[in-house]
Amino acid sequence: MQSPYFKSLQCICTISDEFFAYDKEFQQCLKGCKWSPDGSSILTNSEDNILRIFNLEVDDLNQCIGLQKSLQLKEGGTIYDYLWCPNTSISHGNNSLILSTSNRSPIHLWNAKNGKLEATYRVYDHVDEVAHVNSLCFNWSGEEIYCGSLGKINIFYTDQPGRNFTEIPTKKDLHRSIISTIAMNPVDRSVFAVGTYSKDIGIYGGNQLMYILRGHKSGVTHVKFSPDGLRLYSGGRKGDDDIVCWDLRNVGQTLFSVKRTVTTNQRIYFDISSDGKFLVSGNSSGDIKTWKLDQIINTQEDVECVLPLNSSIQTHYDCVNGVSLHPYQPLVATASGQRHNNFICDDDENGEKSINFDSSLKIWKIN
Template sequence: MPEVRQLGTEPVCLASTRSEVTQSHCQDHCSSDRGLDGGVKPDDTRGGVSTVRDFTHFKNVKWSPDGTTLLTDSSDHTIRTYILPPDLLDEESLPHELSPYSILPSGEPTYATAFYPFFSLQEPSSAIFLSSVRDHPIRLASALAPTSLATYSLVNPMTEAFITPHSMVYPPSLGGTHFLTGSDSLICLFDASRPGNEGPVSWMPTIPSKRKQLVGGGIGMKGIISAMALNPDQGGILAAGTFSRNVGLYDSNGSGQSLGTFNVAKTEADRRIRGSGVTQLLWSPCGRYLYIAERKSDGVLIYDIRVTGQLLGWLQGRRALTNQRMEIDLVSTAQGGSHEIWAGGTDGFMRLWQDPAYTAGGQGPGWEWRVNSSSDSVGSTVMHPTGDIAATTSGQKRLEDLVIDGCDESARSEPNPLLDVWLLPRGSEGQD
């Protein structure tokens, strides 16, 4: 395992919610209008939006395709959008204070979100995103206003209950006209121009029958489709992963036939870094390698998709042995087809693995840096499309977040939920 380098030049914090969350977190704990259950009463509003739960941590964050906007999902069942200031790199005003531009609350948890692939602030009609809320239709909303523009129904034909997707993706090759959803042993294709109760244009079960004792009678894969990713190559291969640790490949942007399935358990990597369910899939820029992140795992699996199911190696030292989803990201570097994997850990660090597909077996991080002083989990580490800026979220559930009467001193001095934007030290030692 290579020695982990410490930074010669530290990342620069360009923007942060530190001021905003310190105030709101303390207000939540100290409010005299709290209900008997400890929640804020329905008539308590900020900016016209009801706040019904304590805001304890960000669950994840995503960059918009144009790199101007951040989309977060939080523990209070609320989606927030943050538009970065045009003078983000102006040294005289660092760090900028991040405040939500739009706040979209929900009555139930959000399982998945997806940006429109041609999102642009210059075209407000394109500044939209999808979200799947438990026991509700899929929602298309504006990132600029807390309004729902359309809904799409995914209903179990036997029980008439809503099916909530655990993953969603827009196939860019389809021009943003369609999107895919992943749920229990099911992948569906929706026509974005047909909202309402019509449902998907195609249903693609990943097993022939859920009544089979074997996984589809030995064919396909069974389980909740918890992650999906489309190959950047023109082939349009969809990779779908499940909480049951299966991965399947499907052609024609996920609407075609199965190209094969494999299980990531019972491998040498599983003995080294462990894992208990796929939470994220990432393709290498060349489309040859598939990176598989799991919950309760100390690393990331690397598979060579030219030979379906062949384990190439694994990244170790991720420090993510938790049920909390820990989002990673991949970014291409300036040197040809090389790329990097960035990830956060439960110890408060973000880490970098360079050219991970070029090493067989285990590979440790080549660089790490502590994001926060409280050692809160870094739940998401996502890269700006340029690859020079990273956004991180920090926070987790704590016992002190249950305080009802009085303001918790630790919450006051070190706010739990944080969203930070960092300028990475590309010119420092160990960076290309």
């Protein structure tokens, strides 16, 4: 798909009150959204520990006209990470598979067609009790699962459920920190990157640490490779408004950064168009921002290059934590919501603080 210009968006559908209504007592709100690899469904995560799947509705011309709820998957605790399997034909027929990890639970592999639990993968702590992991990633084929947690990376084979895994210790090199995010290089398939809450990023090749990248001001919550595998993008949480682009041909050097608004510790997702020409990010301010990545970059030494903004488009009334580009159509899905701790305002005669609550999933056509 050739990228449109991202100058405006047309809302196709909104899903909010029925599934994602914000609840002041239970703090139920959305926490991200992800298109399936074939673009037929959207997966969402929310504060009520439920993964929901919505199927894309299209007209006779194969144009999106809305979403239809398919099913939901209930986890027992806070969901830390979730993703679609990139290639499920190897060991599970034609089933669409989803991987998730939640608090004090094993890793679950779900069938997205019927909601059946296909397999579990268990990591154990020092007293031989099941421990959760904080981040997940499939390898390029879907045959391996990479899991990040405090001070280690565990690798499972998808067709071997249970506790049979390879472990890579990270305590010595990455400051004994939680591995908060993992991404696989789409070209050099032996290379993957991990981000940590200690602000470090590790680049691994053949399961060996090759480089450590440093420069973030806060914990790293999301890393993603460019489609050509030559760049790595990383973003942090509260206290760090930068998405940094790292040059993997000259490891340790940054090509540029972009500025967004992050005032929360939750993960604020960003995405890259399939042709590598646009970067799109959510923001705490309720908008999505876009940047053109194919422009000339100032590479002078000792000069920080900040990429100019291409567009800023208001999409929600609350924090946009999820943004996901459709794999081949000019569509973008956005998800909003966050916790609000203070509701009482002394100068409000009704005793309520004026806060914009918006927990919704929206589908937009990109113009």
